[in-house]
Amino acid sequence: MPRPVVALVGATASGKTGLSLDLAERLGGEVVNTDAMQVYRGMDIGTAKLPVAERRGIPHHLLDVLEVTEPATVALFQGWAREAITDIRGRDATPVLVGGSALYTRAIVDRFEFPGTDESLRRELEVELERVGSAALHERLAGVDPEAAAQIQPDNGRRVVRALEVVALTGRPYTASLPRLEYDDPLTVQIGVDIDRPTLDERIARRVDEMFAVGFVEEVEALLVRGLAEGRTAPRAIGYREVVGFLAGDRTLAEAVEQTKAATRRFARRQDSWFRKDPRIVWVSHDDPDRVEKAVGAVEALG
Incomplete structure (x- = not known):
């Protein structure tokens, strides 16, 4: 029988990384990153790689x-x-997925077939995005697909454009194309790291302070030389956009630090809200001394 697929989920700074290493050691596993921004070379400090x-x-x-x-x-x-x-799995090892990008994790573990795309329609929407801004397109999305609009942040122009494209192409709500709560492989278990909000907020503040203390601004400067500002995905990463604003003179360093903390807190709340809707997740407390044993038990329960 093939090894199970183990996915660790939860809010940023909740302790997923450490638990992923513990589980990989216990289960004879290898780690698969599911963080959308850790795929980028050079984005190390700001993504807590x-x-x-x-x-x-x-x-x-x-x-x-x-x-x-x-x-x-x-x-x-x-x-x-x-x-x-x-x-x-072909090497008889256990894949341990870990990362905070909820949609990425769901797209991997659940049945999820992507709707097609239309390049001319996409270009038309992207031109309009440049002309009127993401907030205006978000309002249009709210008119045709309120549920999708409620799930997508108004400043996330790429996702707004994609949602409008899917609605136009399929004639159905964008949310109808999102993953169903049905594992692509039945031998899958999701482990969620549970953490209270005050502790999480404190961890986020400490992590952001440490990022700036160990050279985050210098990391962003180096990435700008490598074309960060011209990218479509990477510049949207929390912290990086705030530091870019500081380097451009749009805000002070102190403002960039505080805005990074606030954006990270908002992101963590969205993550938690998304994952809490999935009844299949087995939750373990971040400070439970038996969290590794409980997580291993959930994996072994698959048989």
Whole structure:
């Protein structure tokens, strides 16, 4: 019987990374990154990418595979991740997925077939995005698909454009094309890291302060030289856009730090809200001394 697919989910800074290493060691596993921004080379400090020296010798997949000028899509990532899972299981190892990008995780573990695309329609919507801004297109989306609009942030122009494209192409709500709560492989278990909000907020504040203390601004400066501002996906990463604003003189360093903390807190709340809607997730407390045993037990319960 093939090894199970284990997916660790939860809010950023909740402790998923450490638990993923513990589980990989216990289960004879390899880690598959499911964070949308850790795929980019050079985006290390701002994404809390685990340094090689701290990976305990465990193989990690889908880290540092793109330049910051290259776009990343859910469809592309799905293909990469499923290929990595097949490869890992083929060596009789356990794939341990870890990352905070909820849609990416769902696209990998659930049945999810992507609607087609129409390049001319996409270009037309992108031109309009440049002309009127994402907020105006978000209002249009709210008129044709209120549920999708409620799930997509008004400033996320790429997702707004994609939702409008899917609605136009399929004649159905964008949400109808999102993953169903049905595992692509029945031998799948999701482990959620549960953490209270005050503790999480404190961790986020500490993480952001440490990022800036160890050279985050310098990392962004180096990435700008490599074309960060010209990319479609990478510049949207939390923290990076705030530092770019600081370097452009649009805000002070202190403002960039506080705005990064606030944006990270909002993102963590959205993550938690998304994952809480999935009844299949087995939750373990971040500070439970038996969390590894409980997580292993959930995996072994698959039989």
